[in-house]
Amino acid sequence: MPIYIDFLSGKVAYRAKRANRRNELLARAINISPKENPLIVDATAGLGRDSFILATLGYEVILLERSPELYTLLADALNRAKTNPDTAPIIERMTLIHTDAKEWLVAKKYPRQPDVIYLDPMFPERKKSASVKKEMLILQELLGTDSDSAMLFEVAIDCAKRRVVVKRPRLAENITARAPDYTLKGNSSRFDIYLAKT
Ligand SMILES: C[S@@+](CC[C@H](N)C(=O)[O-])C[C@H]1O[C@@H](n2cnc3c(N)ncnc32)[C@H](O)[C@@H]1O
Structure with a gap:
């Protein structure tokens, strides 16, 4: 199967x-208007869906993917979408980098300090239920x-600079021992929001 x-x-x-x-819970978790021109780093780009939605909403996004x-x-996918007049302006706001996000962030390779860093790491699914989407199973394998x-x-x-947003399955444990400052819950997943240290 291709x-x-x-x-x-x-x-x-x-x-x-x-x-x-x-209606996009991730945008509510970010809670900054694109008019402020925040830089969002999607440190776990994966299939790029969340980044594409953010860029559609007008955000500038740097996508980091290590695989x-x-x-x-x-x-x-970005090259193909670049040639379509409907998606070209969206793709212009997306920059893809092949790197491990930990190394890239520690080395401060960003053009300016990221306002928001978004994390959606692979999470072990407990059961192969119908609710586990096919594409996520392929990614897990x-x-x-x-x-x-x-x-x-x-x-x-x-x-x-401002916050880290972490996507988790709705009932999963936190990504770290630190409790989030607040959480937004969706049907199958939730967004944990950690405000930056000031
Ligand atoms: C669950 S997927 C993300 C799905 C994505 N949010 C979407 O909308 O399609 C997680 C991805 O993060 C990548 N990843 C995990 N840790 C990473 C790291 N430290 N640096 C770069 N990529 C990482 C994995 O290779 C995987 O492709």
Whole structure:
């Protein structure tokens, strides 16, 4: 079965067409207007869906992905979407980098300090229920789980100017021992918000 990422049709395109800052829980978790021109670093880009939605809403996003396979799929999808007049202006706000986010953040390779760092590491699914989406199962088989996510969080909270947003399955334990400042709950997942140290 061929695998590719597509921002032009299917579920992500459908979601992007309807997205606004009220119905996208991630945008509410970020809670900064794109008009303020915040820099968002998506440190776990994966299939790029969340980043594409954020860029659709007008945010500038840097996508970091360490898996060579995922990076290649993402680069291909971005190149295709760049040539479509509807998606080209969105893709202009997205910059993809092949790197381990921990190293990139520690080395301060960013063009300016990220306002928000977004983390959605692979999480071990307990059961192969119908609610576990097919694409997540394929990703899990390819990548396993991101067992260094607590370390990534520690680096992220030191770098973020305003907040770190962490996506978790609704009932999962926190990414780290520190409790979030607050949480927004969706149907199957939640966003834990950690305010930056001042
Ligand atoms: C669950 S997926 C993210 C899904 C993504 N939010 C989306 O909307 O498609 C997690 C991804 O993060 C990547 N990842 C995990 N830790 C990373 C790190 N330290 N640096 C870069 N990429 C990382 C994994 O390779 C995987 O592709």
